[in-house]
Amino acid sequence: MKRLIQLTVNGQTRDVPVQPTRTLLDVVRDDLGLTGAKRGCDLGACGACTMLLDGRPVNACLVLAVEAEGAEIVTIEGIAAGGRLDPIQQAFVEHGAVQCGFCTPGLVLATKALLEATPEPCDTAMREALSGNLCRCTGYVKVFDAIRAAARRLREERTCPVTPS
Amino acid sequence: MSRYAVVGKPLPRVDAREKVTGAARYTADVRLPGMLRGKILRSPVPHARIVRIDTSRAERLRGVHAIVTGRDTAGLRVAFVDTPRYPADEPPFALDRVRYIGDEVAAVAAVDDATAEEALALIHVEYEPLPAVFTAADALRPGAPLIHEFEYPGKTIWEDWGARGRPEGEPVPRADNVAARTFVEFGDLTAGFERAHHVRDDRFDVAPVAHAPIEPHAAVAWFDADGRLNMHVASMGIFYKRFVLSKALGLPISQVRIHKSYVGGAFGGKIDVFPYELGAALLAKKAGRPVLMELSRAESLTTTRMDFHAAVRVKTGVDRDGAITAQDIQVTVDTGAYRGTGPVVVFLCYSYNIPVYRVPALRYEGLAVYTNNPVKGPKRGHGAPFIRFAVDSHMDMLAEDLGIDMVELMRRNARDRGEVMPTSGDTLRSCGLKDCIEAAARDGGWAVKRRTADWSATGRYQRGVGISACSMFSGSPYYPFASAAVMKLHDDGGATLFAGTVEMGQGSETTLSQIAAEELGVPLDDIRIVSGDTELTPIEFGSFLSGGAFVTGKAVRLAAADAKRQLLAMAARLLEAGVDDLEARDKRVHVKGLPHRSLGYAEIIAESVKRAGGDPIIGKGHVKSVPDAGLHPSLSTARGRWTEAYGFAAQLAEVEVDTWTGKVRVLRLVTYHDCGFPLNPQIVEGQIEGCVSMALGQTLQERVDLREGQVFNPDFLAYRLPITHDTPDMVSGMIHSDEPHGPFGAKEVGEGAVSGVMAAVANAVHDAAGVRITSLPITPAKVLSALRRRTTEDMGGLERAPHAPQRSDAPRHSRGAPRPRDSFTGSEASS
């Protein structure tokens, strides 16, 4: 039996009829057509499906769509404002933190949650925050480089905000 | 200052923006109107006769649109290796027999996943169990149940490519479970061992591991209005896939189109054409609708190939100075229920080993053996990780016996530029092996950190260093044997490059664009690349056997050079100058020495259209993967040319062993890779770091837990990949050896740097704690039990723990060799 729920994804609220058994990942990928979040394991073990729920990173394969009703959901499609990459995305591009890219949406969002909560994470905190995101390609070295660079960039932006040119 | 404007620079990847925004489309992201979901029914038993399959109840389920069983593929056998000697042995869907847990029995297409799952449960299959075998040793025993009772000679893929075939005939009864054998012998082995000052004989064992790309396998198939098959696949080479798909499905090649998808990591595991892909096509045909087949993580891990379980025996004779006089190597792999790449891996264990050390006399035997385990296939390095683990662990043991420093021993035996490989005749036109060894030893602090067999310290944490080296092909003669590229210039002087490469993370779209930009004389931003589509691009070798950058890179450079030649010819007319007096850079053609006389590319192209009968300037280039190779070199004798260039690497590990828990922590991993010339240093570093991470997983923690043919850890909770916390300090350096046949001097990178890690770590563990672990992975349980045994022996005690694992055979042919300090081969200690 389907149920009509309201999902707020990337700032837009939509009515979606869903089976109560379906996961947020399935509904966002199949019904909302946002395929940026990936299915790597369907078991909460890889982080490829990471989304932000009220700013907290969750494995969307472990969340039922009906549970996400009323929350602010952010997917990878929602963080580049007006075509301008988020500083974290920019840092991933510049520092070679992307290879096959399948883990990338999850890593970027996990980093976003981390830097919002802890703008200057120590090495251990950074590793800990990303320990639920598997990447088979990079060995994480350049991912760490990117996160450090993004933290620096965000710090600079906070101290001397960029004026739109 | 660099000679080049674009290549050799750490430029950001051209695909990165799409990937960080979630816009990049992978196969499972494809959505088509009316698309159905496909699922596979798999054998729950390791070996059985199929008595009956009844699909009638599933057919009647609402929402089910098509079902495929072995009846739809009767008589068909598909395999990566399909040669006259080793004809294909794998039916896409079982007709009368299943041979491993996961073997494909049927496929269903339905309106959604849930309906498809329900339909699978309604298919009734009656199995009659057959005796099964689960180790190579058991399968080789006389009287072992035959996993394949017949060989089916027939027209093989290699005959389509021009190999001499064997007459088609009746099925030939098989006598044993040997799936393939490679045998190589050269030099005087007996004399070599007799001449030796010292001989060792050691055994090693390597557990199977999984590729585990984060993207599970997936395929989308549909037939268009003209009856042509269209597919998105997770691949490493679209032209190879198209060829096999068309042959298996009985469609002309030009009636099959592979469309572009990004691939979420492959590492060797996405080259084969799999039953799920054929299933998707057959279901789409029957249902008349598109089908998406997305495998689960467990299916991806168990049924789309994994790395081999390998046993290696190495016996080496050395003279007083440590120079190898003779070597005898035996490799036995469990290849699983079908051949997979068994015949290739036992050949490659020879071929990836031989370029490292000079061996005057060698006997090599490689056996691939059928069992009722999951099927094995190529994984990054394809044999090099286990043969190099064995040989360089063994060399470290020899070094200790002889009292020679391991780096010195490697130096004395390492090959140099100009050497010709036995049996293949491949020449090392570039070889930075010794430079790699020196640089890794230097940066890794070899001279100061080496403990040199002093294990008297008693602290809990003990540190040590170890080193190893490896080598890898740069492409090989395999279908389609060549790459071509087309370069189309636009009105504004920018260009689109058409190249069939598949971007699976290796950065090929970027490095190929850099090559094109450099040769054409335009900035990288002016190059667009169209890739991954068999309809839009010319043939491409594929991104396997490490030939992507080397082979396709050359074709791209030639295509750009061809376009530039045409530009210069037109510019010469316009500028009234000789072609030789012109130079092209920054999107302009200049007359040398006369900076004011120049023309922009846009102007030249416009003039070309006006004056040259509408010629908009299109360049093309093509290159054969190994130009002077015969078409069909031999896997069983290793004769025939195999590659144009070898990449080399040396790797040094610094470890800390916790002597209380047996846990090994890698502190630092130094790699020097001779990749000829790094087309994009950031990408090369990324490849090395990825290799090292994956290799450390295999060395310390990864193992497919197979018991009686069942995988007990088919998910990422139980099969633990390296995570952020496992990443050590890495140094990833490059040696420039300028390969004369490579594009801008480049050759292989991306596979080689996995294979030196295993022995480097094993040797470092020995250096740190005095225990020699000869089986992978090096788990705390193994280290701890080896440490305990060492302590007992040091105290002169004779008693051993009742369940202590078997000690490896003492060297049988040793003369004056001290007993190995401690060895441990075999499976995990039961604790």
Ligand code: FES
């Ligand atoms: S798909 Fe959700 S954690 Fe892997």
Ligand code: FES
């Ligand atoms: S970039 Fe491929 S899994 Fe991370």
